[in-house]
Amino acid sequence: xxxxxxxxxxxxxxxxxxxxxxxxxxxxxxxxxxxxxxxxxxxxxxxxxxxxxxxxxxxxxxxxxxxxxxxxxxxxxxxxxxxxxxxxxxxxxxxxxxxxxxxxxxxxxxxxxxxxxxxxxxxxxxxxxxxxxxxxxxxxxxxxxxxxxxxxxxxxxxxxxxxxxxxxxxxxxxxxxxxxxxxxxxxxxxxxxxxxxxxxxxxxxxxxxxxxxxxxxxxxxxxxxxxxxxxxxxxxxxxxx
Ligand code: F6R
Numbered sequence: 294x295x296x297x298x299x300x301x302x303x304x305x306x307x308x309x310x311x312x313x314x315x316x317x318x319x320x321x322x323x324x325x326x327x328x329x330x331x332x333x334x335x336x337x338x339x340x341x342x343x344x345x346x347x348x349x350x351x352x353x354x355x356x357x358x359x360x361x362x363x364x365x366x367x368x369x370x371x372x373x374x375x376x377x378x379x380x381x382x383x384x385x386x387x388x389x390x391x392x393x394x395x396x397x398x399x400x401x402x403x404x405x406x407x408x409x410x411x412x413x414x415x416x417x418x419x420x421x422x423x424x425x426x427x428x429x430x431x432x433x434x435x436x437x438x439x440x441x442x443x444x445x446x447x448x449x450x451x452x453x454x455x456x457x458x459x460x461x462x463x464x465x466x467x468x469x470x471x472x473x474x475x476x477x478x479x480x481x482x483x484x485x486x487x488x489x490x491x492x493x494x495x496x497x498x499x500x501x502x503x504x505x506x507x508x509x510x511x512x513x514x515x516x517x518x519x520x521x522x523x524x525x526x527x528x529x530x531x532x533x534x
Pocket of ligand 1: 329331423426427
């Protein structure tokens with residue numbers, strides 16, 4: 294695990310952006326796993342800017358999102374589908390056929406996890422972008438998820454629903470279920486970048502990096518990944534010393 298501590302969120306976003314752009318330059322057909330939430334927003338803004346300045350093209354890149362809520366439609370403003378189009382895809386030249394988000398259609402609930410898993414098996418990821426939940430989740434692999442899990446339908450933790458209620462009118466509106474890549478799918482990516490900022494993440498960051506490897510704290514498994522870079526600001530790194 295490589296840990297980079299930046300002076301602020303802007304620097305985190307800059308560092309993550311330069312890694313992603315370099316990876317695309319090395320391999321224009323990069324298969325990239327993407328996260329939603331607040332953590333990667335600066336990275337996405339910078340990637341849009343770099344594309345607009347002709348510094349990078351996504352025309353051959355394929356993307357695979359980590360997760361999606363179940364119980365709201367893709368057209369809902371808080372679906373991860375909407376999030377990705379609003380915050381990245383509609384601003385860059387990625388081809389729509391190269392964009393993959395887990396299907397959340399309730400009428401297909403019996404096979405959507407398996408379908409997405411097949412896609413991931415057929416397309417091993419070169420790079421995965423991650424955030425971390427305050428309870429140690431990566432993707433929506435909540436505490437207690439087996440460390441060898443593959444894509445599955447998850448009941449969200451109450452903590453996760455509370456954390457994400459800031460994006461909804463109230464807690465009751467936050468979906469109770471989601472579909473997520475499993476921990477094994479994430480660990481299978483050749484390279485991983487995890488982004489975290491702010492004091493609220495300090496305890497989780499400490500546990501991920503210094504704690505014991507356990508499925509009670511899923512992000513701790515990243516200690517075993519051969520090429521994982523954790524990009525932090527001073528606040529999220531504040532309990533590491
Ligand atoms: C999002 C995801 C989650 C978030 C995590 C942190 O696709 O899989 O694991 O990365 O909940 O969220 P933020 O960045 O909003 O603090």
